[in-house]
């Protein structure tokens with residue numbers, strides 16, 4: 001039966017497919033504009049269900065995501081439930097911990113609980129009288145002409161529902177996107193990386209955090225890496241990144257301990273030997289996929305946002321932030337083109353595709369970087385050099401992660417500026433190398449080594465005893 005959800009006023013009906021982080025936030029954006037919003041989520045209402053297994057338990061929320069939440073009045077609620085991380089804490093192999101600030105005082109990122117964030121956004125959407133949440137509705141397919149969607153219920157019954165606009169927020173394996181793949185001139189690519197991830201919990205010690213809480217803890221070990229974000233219950237969620245073929249080689253509890261002894265010795269005591277042996281095998285390592293596609297819209301009927309449009313590998317902590325920013329950018333274009341979908345959708349694709357592709361590339365680049373040669377020394381060195389240059393030329397040399405994490409500079413413009421400043425730094429380094437070289441050789445030619453030796457000795461004595469004129 002095709003029934004079109006009755007819209008309370010003559011406003012159009014917007015169907016948001018997917019009640020995850022981006023779908024729930026998008027529902028708030030459209031409901032705030034007065035549309036009749038119907039959210040269709042395949043899972044049961046997570047506000048009633050138990051823990052959702054297999055998803056990253058906490059996430060880093062930064063500026064872009066906060067600006068989107070702010071627009072629907074949710075920023076304060078979410079930030080109050082987040083834990084500020086003012087700097088990274090780099091764990092070296094010998095156990096020393098080195099903090100690297102994210103920036104000036106007010107520049108910090110937040111560790112937020114994924115399930116809690118999703119629940120808060122669903123409840124915020126539900127507050128709007130013109131918004132409905134339909135759980136246990138799994139989209140099978142939709143018709144590009146009529147916009148009619150076919151959902152299957154838990155009991156296998158099918159339900160057809162019509163909408164004026166379909167917003168595909170159904171994640172990396174989007175069913176809404178399936179219809180796009182049948183269209184000509186639709187570009188699509190997906191890449192699974194050879195790494196998987198596994199989550200481990202680091203319990204509190206005597207009721208207190210096991211490590212300093214206001215940091216993003218990182219154990220960079222080239223091909224392996226572990227990071228830890230704090231939770232409100234004083235635990236840390238540790239995410240271990242490792243190639244699948246390495247995961248497959250570790251099959252016994254003792255092998256887990258040996259592996260941690262070799263690469264993350266300080267973490268063994270903090271997580272606990274038994275917990276490590278148990279939790280390591282609780283779930284299989286999860287895959288990470290990078291999806292890029294364009295266009296994001298189909299006619300004036302359908303638009304993709306969030307992971308459905310651009311699943312990115314998590315090595316910049318931007319997937320959710322980018323998806324939240326999608327909602328904000330779409331909303332800004334709705335204002336500019338006064339909600340005319342036939343104009344808004346193509347404009348959204350034109351504006352947003354270059355930016356979401358840029359962050360997808362950046363995240364993949366950083367994955368390759370981290371895996372290739374980022375151990376704690378290089379990580380520290382790199383951050384110090386760029387932070388030093390930023391100190392002397394604050395408006396010219398801006399660390400890339402600062403532009404990505406603490407501004408709403410368009411992702412593709414941040415990348416362009418980063419390429420430019422890399423060139424400037426390289427030329428700058430080259431220039432001062434040339435000066436030192438030519439200056440040095442001039443001195444050698446002008447003053448043969450003996451003379452030079454005397455010169456240096458005089459200089460040294462003067463430095464030792466400035467008053468002595470000799």
Ligand SMILES: Cc1cc2nc3c(=O)[nH]c(=O)nc-3n(C[C@H](O)[C@H](O)[C@H](O)COP(=O)(O)OP(=O)(O)OC[C@H]3O[C@@H](n4cnc5c(N)ncnc54)[C@H](O)[C@@H]3O)c2cc1C
Pocket residue numbers: 017018019020021022023040041042043056058059060061137138139140169170171172173174175176197239288305306307308314317318319320321322323
């Ligand atoms: C290990 C890891 C760490 C991460 N860390 C960060 C981080 O620190 N910061 C950050 O910003 N991002 C991070 N991300 C990325 C972030 O998790 C995603 O970008 C974000 O969840 C995308 O939200 P979404 O709503 O688009 O998709 P999802 O969260 O996947 O939600 C999709 C929703 O659609 C529903 N659905 C799927 N198919 C259908 C269907 N056919 N019909 C109806 N409903 C359907 C699903 O049940 C789900 O509720 C991380 C990701 C991973 C894997």
Ligand SMILES: COc1ccc2c(c1)CN(c1nc(C(=O)N(C)c3cc(Cl)c(F)cc3C(=O)O)c(Cl)s1)C2
Pocket residue numbers: 056058059060088109216218227229239314315316317366370401404405
């Ligand atoms: C829950 O699972 C996950 C998984 C991965 C991430 C997060 C949460 C949060 N992440 C953030 N990354 C940045 C960043 O810009 N860069 C370049 C970094 C990239 C890596 Cl891989 C890293 F380890 C540190 C930094 C860093 O600079 O601290 C932030 Cl800023 S936050 C990565």
